[in-house]
Amino acid sequence: MxxxxxxxxxxxxxxxxxxxxxxxxxxxxxxxxxxxxxVQMVSPHGHRxxxxxxxxxxxxxxxxxxxxxxxxxxxxxxxxxxxxxxxxxxxxxxxxxIKVPTDLPDAVVRGIRTLFDVPQAAVRVWSVAPAYANAPVTWGASDDVRAFATSLTMPFCGPNLGFEPVGWLRGAASSDGSESNEVHSLALLPLRDGPMDRATPAFGMLVLASHDPHRFEATMGTDFLTLIAEMASAALARLR
Structure with a gap:
């Protein structure tokens, strides 16, 4: 170099x-x-x-x-x-x-409100036996709602975006005196024969609602809601 x-x-x-x-x-x-x-270091608990x-x-x-x-x-x-x-x-x-099948819808809704502290709840079923064709529980479920219920393979949880089933809450008793127009979150549970994830047509829908926007969120777990839907389906199948 x-x-x-x-x-x-x-x-x-x-x-x-x-x-x-x-x-x-x-x-x-x-x-x-x-x-x-x-070696000396700075403690995160105070600056000594x-x-x-x-x-x-x-x-x-x-x-x-x-x-x-x-x-x-x-x-x-x-x-x-x-x-x-x-x-x-x-x-x-x-x-x-429950001995009388027509008493089942009220029993389903009443139990959900009281046992699970859900402010509002309602249920509708279709494709029932002729003897129950004119029961109030069969009123007000459009073809769109029926198709939507069949498309669900798990409970829907989220904000109230004006879903038709919210209208079923009008006139229904609530545990906290709130009205259907005060619904800010809800859960929609399809009712069908067998497990919820099976591709069989739904024969009803259960709606749970709350004025609390965080009560039913899209990120919440749905295991218990699925269990509730399957048990309600088994009970209300007696109307078919």
Whole structure:
């Protein structure tokens, strides 16, 4: 190399280089253990300097707190699900005790409002036996609603976009005195023979409604709503 040639440029050492070196040199801190006691870090709980060991202990405590919160949430959800399951069982038993088929629609709606704390509910069925063709539960379900019910393979949950079944709530008793025009969220449950996801035509629809816009949301789980729909379907099948 000529004495007048420029010196080669050396790339500066980056943090990534240091991390890579330490990862590839596991014995480094064994040979330089004094560094572990001299390293000072800023604590997230206040802005005081703490040792590396203290910072690791704080991180571990924070992780334990997060895990404890998750366990508490799981226990709470388990208790809530057990309570709902018990109410579903009670509701199913109440429906089986109904002797007169024409009493079933009111029993279905009344049980949902009282046991599950749903402000408003209504139900309509079609393709019923001739003896029940003029029952109030068969009134007001257009061909569009019937086709929509058949297209659903799971409960629909979301905001009130002016769905026709909301009109079924007018004149129906509500648990909180609210009117159908105050419905801000609802659940639409198709009624059909067999599991809800089966491609068989629906013979009815159950509408649950609330003035709370967050009561029935598109992102909510629908397992219990599906169970309610299947149990209501089994009970109201006696009208067919």
């Amino acid at each position: 000529s004495p007048h040639s420029p010196l080669p440029q050396i790339a500066p050492i980056t943090e990534e280089d240091i991390v890579e070196y330490l990862a590839q040199t596991p014995g480094f801190f064994e040979r330089h253990a004094e560094l572990l006691t001299s 300097a703490v040792s590396l060991q203290e910072r690791q202990a704080e991180m571990l405590r924070d992780k334990i707190k997060g895990l404890e919160q998750r366990v508490m949430d799981m226990v709470r959800n388990a208790h809530e699900n057990a309570a709902i399951a018990e109410k579903v069982h009670q509701w199913g038993c109440d429906l089986q005790r």
